[in-house]
Amino acid sequence: MATRSLVVVGNGMAPGRALERLFEAAPDAFKVTIFNAEPRVNYDRIMLSPVLAGEKGFEDIVIHDDAWYAERGVTLHKGRKVVAIDRAAKTVTAEDGTTAAYDELIIATGSQPFMLPVPGQTLPGVVAYRDLDDVEAMLAAARKGGKAVVIGGGLLGLEAAAGLKAQGMDVVVLHLMPHLMERQLDQAAGYLLERAIAARGITVHCKANTHELLGVDRVTGVRLDDGTIYEADIVVMAVGVRPNADLARKAGLDVNRGVLVDDRMRTSDPSIFALGECVEHRGAVYGLVAPLYEMAKVVAAQLTGDASAAYRGSVTATKLKVTGCDLYSAGDFADGPGREEIVLRDPAAGVYKRLVLKDDVIIGAVLYGDTADGPWFFDMIRQKTDVSAMRQTLIFGQSYQGGASLDPMAAVAALPDEAEICGCNGVCKGTISSIITAKGLTGLEEVRAHTKASASCGSCTGLVEQVIRLALGDAYNPAAVQPMCGCTELGHDDVRRLIRAKSLKSIPAVMQELGWKTSCGCAKCRPALNYYLVCDWPGEYEDDNQSRFVNERVHANIQKDGTFSVVPRMWGGLTSAKELRAIADVVDKFAIPTVKVTGGQRIDLLGVQKQDLPAVWADLNAAGMISGAAYAKGLRTVKTCVGSDWCRFGTQDSTGLGVKLEKFMWGSWTPAKLKMGVSGCPRNCAEATCKDIGVICVDSGYEIHFGGAAGLDIKGTEVLGHARSEAEAIEIIAALTQLYREEGRYLERIYKWAKRVGAPHIRAAVVDDREKRRSLFERFVVSQKTAQVDPWAERVAGKDAHEFKPLESIRFIQAAE
Amino acid sequence: MNTIVTGWLEVAAVEDIPVRGSRVLRSPAGDIALFRAADGVVFALYDKCPHGGGPLSQGIVHGHSVTCPLHNWVICLKSGEAQGADRGCTPNVPVRVENGRVLVRAASLVGQAA
Ligand SMILES: Cc1cc2nc3c(=O)[nH]c(=O)nc-3n(C[C@H](O)[C@H](O)[C@H](O)COP(=O)(O)OP(=O)(O)OC[C@H]3O[C@@H](n4cnc5c(N)ncnc54)[C@H](O)[C@@H]3O)c2cc1C
Secondary structure, X not given: OOOEEEEEEOOOHHHHHHHHHHHHHOOOOEEEEEEEOOOOOOEOHHHHHHHHOOOOOHHHHEOOOHHHHHXXXXXXXXXXXXXXXXXXXXXXXXXXXXXXXXXXXXXXXXXXXXXXXXXXXOOOOEEEOOOHHHXXXXXXXXXOOOEEEEEOOOHHHHHHHHHHHHOOOEEEEEOOOOOOOOOOOOHHHHHHHHHHHHHXXXXXXXXXXXXXXXXXXXXXXXXEOOOOEEEOOEEEEOOOEEEOOHXXXXXXXXXXXXXEEOOOOEOOOOOEXXXXXXXXXXXXXXXXXXHHHHHHHHHXXXXXXXXXXXXXXXXXXXXXXXXXXXXXXXXXXXXXOOEEEEEEEXXXXXXXXXXXXXXXXXXXXXXXXXXXXXXXXXXXXHHXXXXXXXXXXXXXXXXXXXXXXXXXXXXXXXXXXXXXEEOOOOEEHHHHHHHHHHHOOOOHHHHHHHHOOOOOOOOOHHXXXXXXXXXXXXXXXXXXXXXXXXXXXXXXXXXXXXXXXXXXOOHHHHHHHOOOOOOOOOOXXXXXXXXHHHHHXXXXXXXXXXXXXXXXXXXXXXXXXOOEEEOEOOHHHOOOHHHHHHHHHHHHHOOOOEEEEOOOOOEEEEEEOHHHHHHHHHHHHHOOOOEOOOOOOEEEEEEEOXXXXXXXXXXXXXXXXXXXXXXXXOOOEOOOOEEEEEEOOOOOOOOHHHOOEEEEEEOOEXXXXXXXXXXXXXXXXEEEEEEOOHHHHHHHHHHHHHHHHHHOOOOOOHHHHHHHHOHHHHHHHHHHOHHHHHHHHHHHHHHHHHHOOOHHHHHHOOOOHHHHOOOOOOOOOOOOO | OOOOOOOEEEEEEHHHOOOOEEEEEOOOOOOEEEEEOOOOOEEEEEOOOOOOOOOHXXXXXXXXXXXXXXXXXXXXXXXXXXXXOOOOEOOXXXXXXXXXXXXXEOHHHHOOOO
């Protein structure tokens, strides 16, 4: 007969396992009493999702039934929550007064779901996702049909969403971060997951900040900070868990985030163990069963007298249990010093794999789409296997060891035959491949001759070469393209063409579909991609501020001391007493140290503190001035002379045309900065012939110039063509700008682009071919519809306020603790 | 000042820092840049590039690195060390996150730690 008594508080998976071990090793050593706040036996909590989805019933997930306890003489107090531990008397007391005395005590109180502290969180219909009661509440709601909102796009939230959807509800997932499961996944994998979740009809709303839960007697909806409202018949909060350590804290045990235990799983009181999610061991708190089972083994061994049994912490692996979404992650997959990552993307198959290595050992792995190698990687993480010998092929998985390597042209191979490869001449992939086969072509020049693909601007050359390579195999070896940056093998032109061909509309989509080698790009490719997406999807693409250089992000120019300069627009170089007075007032009010007239006929205020920017802008806005975009890879200035209004040589109203051009074109983003000039006669006082685009007015109309430079390089412009009217001049200039926007590589000025593609190509498109000119012009107009918003006024009104406000200042510090 | 300063000081909510972005904390030890990477990890560095003293808080954040806005040095957010061929190191500031709040080692705010 057992002589010693063991009391267990909490009847979750961890103590369940510990008791199994204990009874195996020493069936009669203890008389066991369990208190469980939940009114039921021990069940497999991780299988609640299949129960919710209707794939299993509760009886299928029970671990220990009533008979199991009876056979072992265990007293199980169901539905009785322990509220006090008297460590001196060695007793525990439950809410209903039941007490039990112990020789050894195990605290296994698990975790508590965290509920967002927003108004309405206690309304009926708001549930967590932790136990069978929650699942039953969800199933009851689902039986009535209707709408469910799940707050939290992590493992639990997505499982809940998939389950509710399977039960026939309309489901929205609200996630605070920009992409799902940000702790496990980088942006690109998050994008894949989001796509898969959306494909099952679940709406995913990222960057959703819950403001309040609506409803009077019962929850009826969720309102976000931005005012969006989602109706809801049930709201599931799955925003994280907290170790349930209150009982231990009240009993005076050492508690930090969780109940503190040593390697023997003992708390600060030697007769009390703690076990499971409520525990903090060596600074770590766990939320998965595998480590808890390892702890359970140690507790059982300690109880049966093996004093050397020790728990030394765990590496964890997890799998998303949503049928059809294969996701596996293991170990530590954050970046860090001395860490390297290997990323493999197979866009066609929707596969993403990322390994994190340190000192030739894998320390973390994230797999999406194909998780077959998860356990293999996990094993190497735990064994600390030296992988230097198989580094090159490691990411391809176990079966590839010694096998083939991946086809680098996967992105092109995946394009359908009707995908357009050459935009200038409208040639699609299928046309190129079939002509190669039909005519036995062997190289780029022949393909150009037969199809005209890449025969115009040439920006699709890389793609055409890859199509040839696909058709001819390794026999064909094209000249290498300069990759955009270290994150990709693709050059700028290929990336642009693929963005359009595959309708890629976000940076993570580009990175995933085009097989980026890094998880979130670098300071070279991100601004370029952001520009390409802004240009190609006007009004649709959401500008990614964090992928812009500081000047474009804060709409001012950073100076070497970290202050900023501010340049308001002066249309065509014209200003007025009112504007000058406002500028003077701003200079006084904000003690701006330097005021300088720029080469672009405007006024530069230098040395403004970042936090003063919105106030400076507010005053300038009040006088009618807007941002001069002196920081933008976009339209900067239109310099003019006084023209026919005043000058005795003036042939046309050059100032008026300059103002019209600037008012029409401001706000547009271009590959690099764009400066223009309009001179009223060939004496050229506005120096229009060294600008990106210039106009020289003549008696018969307007001579349009382009491709000048007066910076690192000095170059006079070339004449593009002649316009008879102002309207025609404006149309040609806008069409030219649009062509440059569409073909220019990021940071490539007009003169470099013109040199690369050739002036005849440009002239043909924007002067000779009226139809093409018209459509370019129209595309420019469409893009201007959403581009002409004064960024200063937006920020004066509060946009991006965090950019300009430092956090609270720390002035002096008192000794803390 | 000879006071020995210990402990951690709560300086911001994690949400105050934009993802793949930064906020500046003014302190007697100089400006401190708090960063929040794409994966949510928070870092803190003195806001000075080891190269020309540029404000790292104004750079583009990618992975666990930031590119200085002045001359494109790439700095590791965790160690403060320059990456690639560049050499130099910005002191980092011990930082931790608890319940959505960012805490900074108080001693780092009074004098530049070695
Ligand atoms: C829906 C869902 C899916 C999951 N999926 C996975 C998965 O795929 N993989 C994985 O590894 N992990 C998964 N987990 C996590 C896993 O279930 C937990 O890590 C594990 O169950 C924790 O075990 P535990 O014994 O520490 O605590 P719990 O299982 O939480 O048990 C604690 C028990 O103690 C009771 N209790 C608390 N306080 C008292 C008190 N004062 N007196 C008496 N009783 C008390 C509680 O009512 C509860 O029944 C999932 C969790 C959920 C909710």
